Amino acid sequence: MNTHKIALVTGANKGIGKEIARQLGQAGFTVLAGSRDVARGEVAVKELVAEGLDAVGIQLEVTDEASVRRAAGQVDAAYGRLDVLINNAAIIPVGDDAVSRIGLGVLREAFETNVLGLVGVAQAFLPLLRKADAARIVNLSTSLASFEQVGDPESRMSTVRTLGYNSSKAAANMVTVMLANELRGTGILVNGADPGNCATDMGGWSAARTPAQGAAxxxxLATLDADGPTGQVYAEEGRLAW
Ligand SMILES: NC(=O)c1ccc[n+]([C@@H]2O[C@H](COP(=O)([O-])OP(=O)(O)OC[C@H]3O[C@@H](n4cnc5c(N)ncnc54)[C@H](OP(=O)(O)O)[C@@H]3O)[C@@H](O)[C@H]2O)c1
Structure with missing residues (x-):
């Protein structure tokens, strides 16, 4: 039996997800690095293993129910439980735009990955999370999902015209709150993490923060003590306003 804690990170083949996998590995977790593309996942896992980390690749396309089911079955067979689930995989769909212009297909695509994908993964892995002593679920969020920030005309967030991303991530925040409520008293804590604007394919390579800073x-939140918060979104500087 594997005595290490087991963590699964979706979208761990690059960007913040890979850094989360690295930092959890450094903290002593066995890290299951989810990647929708097996080859891209293998490259990342090789890098982590070469650093001495206990990392294992797992094929996981969050919008594909069969892939999600298969991944959950593999984790069950290998470990019988899951201690940490990081829902990191997300997209800003190509063509994301202002409310007046966005194609409905583009909006649908954002929700398919960022909301339905998140809920599907959470549902599939909940039985395994319930088998752990004190599981933690972390859903990646963003200040672009904050009504307070996007609604403030003085804020840079109010100038960003990506309805698909902003609205799907706001819906993901509601998933975080509602799942936390549902799991209150079970020992499982569910929170959102806003990494801040980090230099990745999504964040733009001129962003001020490193993926490692965002991952932290x-x-x-993945390593909170039992008396830690649940149903909140945190950024580096503290709780994020909804
Ligand atoms: N970077 C920022 O400034 C920033 C700011 C706030 C919040 N965030 C959040 O942080 C998280 C990571 O962002 P990032 O900047 O690291 O993005 P990224 O570099 O674009 O990486 C996204 C990861 O998600 C994967 N992914 C996308 N759709 C998927 C799907 N359907 N199934 C499985 N995996 C999928 C990608 O896989 P492929 O390589 O196969 O595409 C990739 O591994 C996201 O939730 C994002 O919303 C980022």
Whole structure:
């Protein structure tokens, strides 16, 4: 039996997800690095293993129910439980735009990955999370999902015209709150992590923060003590306003 804690990170082949996998590995977790593309996942896992980390690749396309089911079955067979689930995989769909212009297909695509994908993964892995002593679920969030920030005309967030991303991530925040409510008293804590604007394919390579800085926010929430918060979104500087 594997005595290490087991963590699964979706979208761990690059960006913040790979850094979350690295930091959880450094903290002593066995890390299951989810990747929708097996080859891209293998490259990332090789890098982590070469650093001495206990990382294992797992094929996981969050919008594909069969892939999600298969991954959950593999984790069950290998470990019989899951200690940490990091729902990191997300997209800003190509063509994301202002409310007046966005194609409905583009909006649908954002929700398919960022909301339905998140809920599907959470549902599939909940039985395994319930088998762990004190599981933690972390859903990656963003200040672009904050009504307070996007609604403030003085904020840079109010100038961003990506309805698909912003609205799907706001819906993901509601998933975080509602799942936390549902699991209150079970020992499972569910929180959102806003990594801040980090230099990745999604964040743009001129962003001020490193993926490692962004990852640290999620890793902190993945390793909360039993008396830690649940149903909140945190950024590096503290609780994020809804
Ligand atoms: N970077 C920022 O500034 C920033 C700011 C706030 C919040 N965030 C959040 O942080 C998280 C990571 O962002 P990032 O900047 O690291 O993005 P990224 O570099 O674009 O990486 C996204 C990861 O998600 C995977 N992914 C996308 N759709 C998927 C699907 N359907 N199934 C499985 N995997 C999928 C990608 O896989 P492929 O390589 O196969 O595409 C990739 O591994 C996201 O939730 C994002 O919303 C980022």
């Amino acid at each position: 926010v999620a890793v902190g």
